[in-house]
Amino acid sequence: MYKLDQPPLLFEASRPGRSTAILPPCDVPVVPLDSLIPAEHLQKSAVPLPELSELDVVRHYTNLSSLNMSIDGNFYPLGSCTMKYNPKRNERLAALPGLGAQHPYQDDSTLQGMLAILHELQNDLAEIAGLDAVSLQPAAGAQGELTALFVAAAYFRDQEPDRKRTQVLIPDSAHGTNPASAHLAGFETVTVKSDSRGLVDIEDFKSKLSDDVAVFMITNPNTVGLFDPQIGEIAGLLHERGALLYLDGANMNAILGVVRPGDMGVDLMHYNPHKTFSGPHGGGGPGAGPIAVRAKLAPYLPSPMVGRREDGTYFLDEDRPLSIGRVRAFFGNTGVLFRAYCYIRSQGPDGLKRVAQHAVLNANYLLSLVRDVYPVPCGPRCMHEFVASCRTLAKDRGIRAMDVGKRLIDYNFHAPTVYFPLIVSEALMIEPTETESRDTLEAFAAALRAIAAEDADSLHDAPFTTPVSRLDEVKAAKTPVLRWTP
Amino acid sequence: MDPKKLRYSPTHEWVDVEGGTAVVGLSKFAVDQLTDLLTIELPKVGDRLTAGKSFGEVESVKSVNDLYAPVSGEVVEVNQALADDVQILSEDPYAKGWLVKIKVDDPADAEKLMDHTAYETKIASDDH
Numbered sequence: 001m002y003k004l005d006q007p008p009l010l011f012e013a014s015r016p017g018r019s020t021a022i023l024p025p026c027d028v029p030v031v032p033l034d035s036l037i038p039a040e041h042l043q044k045s046a047v048p049l050p051e052l053s054e055l056d057v058v059r060h061y062t063n064l065s066s067l068n069m070s071i072d073g074n075f076y077p078l079g080s081c082t083m084k085y086n087p088k089r090n091e092r093l094a095a096l097p098g099l100g101a102q103h104p105y106q107d108d109s110t111l112q113g114m115l116a117i118l119h120e121l122q123n124d125l126a127e128i129a130g131l132d133a134v135s136l137q138p139a140a141g142a143q144g145e146l147t148a149l150f151v152a153a154a155y156f157r158d159q160e161p162d163r164k165r166t167q168v169l170i171p172d173s174a175h176g177t178n179p180a181s182a183h184l185a186g187f188e189t190v191t192v193k194s195d196s197r198g199l200v201d202i203e204d205f206k207s208k209l210s211d212d213v214a215v216f217m218i219t220n221p222n223t224v225g226l227f228d229p230q231i232g233e234i235a236g237l238l239h240e241r242g243a244l245l246y247l248d249g250a251n252m253n254a255i256l257g258v259v260r261p262g263d264m265g266v267d268l269m270h271y272n273p274h275k276t277f278s279g280p281h282g283g284g285g286p287g288a289g290p291i292a293v294r295a296k297l298a299p300y301l302p303s304p305m306v307g308r309r310e311d312g313t314y315f316l317d318e319d320r321p322l323s324i325g326r327v328r329a330f331f332g333n334t335g336v337l338f339r340a341y342c343y344i345r346s347q348g349p350d351g352l353k354r355v356a357q358h359a360v361l362n363a364n365y366l367l368s369l370v371r372d373v374y375p376v377p378c379g380p381r382c383m384h385e386f387v388a389s390c391r392t393l394a395k396d397r398g399i400r401a402m403d404v405g406k407r408l409i410d411y412n413f414h415a416p417t418v419y420f421p422l423i424v425s426e427a428l429m430i431e432p433t434e435t436e437s438r439d440t441l442e443a444f445a446a447a448l449r450a451i452a453a454e455d456a457d458s459l460h461d462a463p464f465t466t467p468v469s470r471l472d473e474v475k476a477a478k479t480p481v482l483r484w485t486p
Numbered sequence: 487m488d489p490k491k492l493r494y495s496p497t498h499e500w501v502d503v504e505g506g507t508a509v510v511g512l513s514k515f516a517v518d519q520l521t522d523l524l525t526i527e528l529p530k531v532g533d534r535l536t537a538g539k540s541f542g543e544v545e546s547v548k549s550v551n552d553l554y555a556p557v558s559g560e561v562v563e564v565n566q567a568l569a570d571d572v573q574i575l576s577e578d579p580y581a582k583g584w585l586v587k588i589k590v591d592d593p594a595d596a597e598k599l600m601d602h603t604a605y606e607t608k609i610a611s612d613d614h
Contacts, residue, residue, distance in 0.1 A: 176549075176550075419548040419549065420549075422549055425519065473522065473547045474522045474523075474524065474547060477524045477547065478524060478525075
């Protein structure tokens, strides 16, 4: 099998004296360095930076980028991450000088176009959520969760000054960020079990619902790809106790334009524009995690918000005395927000609804193509994603979810999310998104089926076509090598 | 320790009570589910454990999981060898891989937990 060479590091490709720039002769007076910087702060020996030509550097990074999987090169069914195509027109529009070349310290009067767009995006996101007010500030979904919980805490401090709600309820199928956010916001997290269908175990939920509960954080559709029809009942029970219902909006792609969280009884939520609204993923960011809330929570949202004066001009509204304050510098990560705005305006209401319909259709078609080999415990139908299990393959033949994921790389597909959610053993969490064709879905299903028939022993060493094959994850986590040494 | 003589919590901790002291560990099933272990966080001697509440966590290449106290009591000894090398837990969950020893509030509490047969039935039915 063809195997790529391991590319040399820049340090290894370095040659003494090779350089990219030839500097002109110095045209200012030369003074000794230690007359400018005290000698004790000067480096004693030369810093061993690599010496390379521009072409060396260009080839190095271009070749490295070709080793990486990306949505522009590969089908990327990473469950829960909604790796849909990022339309190139969004890139072009977000880079227009009126958006991409602005400075946050400019006077508001020179940023009217940009502020108008952000103001409209606030309104669009509120409308899609069926809620009243939106903050664009949080820089990622997880920061949106944390910010929303701070908003909830501020609301309860104000409304119920004589008592303290200490708990946040979270289903056992939730994203790991939910308990992390609740903990960071100072709450105790209480886990609510899933029932045999993969939905919230309503009796367990009722037994854990008390006057100490501030918020229930639900993901709907949830991480096994099911819409929980009990959401109305859950919202009713929470509201009777004065508690709030939070929606983790990671899976909004499945319900855009079909149902609004506010109509389901949700009081506050976050969006992931890089998932739902086609912002680029990668490199860990920059992301954005706008939050939408009911009117009663709006006064506590972060400041500033983008406001509109009666004369039609826009401004940054800092005069919000109950606000929890800033959670992010300037306006948040506007680059991602502009792309989300372009996407929402390009699709329009009907287009967004079609996005959800096609995301659900694609996931169900793919599910139907693989479920006889990879059982889907919470099937046979799903929303935008489904969780297949390698449990039988693992038990009978020793082929685990990790082996399947690694081997898919050799077939030129990115792996699904593996071993999540934890309530399904040997989980393969597959989300094709709406932007994939029937041909791609069928090719991916064929690869999954082919892998299940391969020799188990050799699968443990996959992938075979990459510069390095199976990595030692335990060693990498325990004794990471973070610095190159000669 | 003989796994057949231990008591088990629904969250996969085992407990062995003798007199007023209990040894607490994690079942082989749970350890196998976690796959390759990376680190473990255990309480300190003198810490209070409350039945059903988290008293530490174990991290594997798959996930970070809470450890829940099967019975209430006070920590009298912690398996220091485990903190240094969590691999011991993978290799020997019922003996060298014990987690903590506690002075239990009420030795009868352990009787409320599952016996080995009930636990085996539970994990067989959970693992769908």
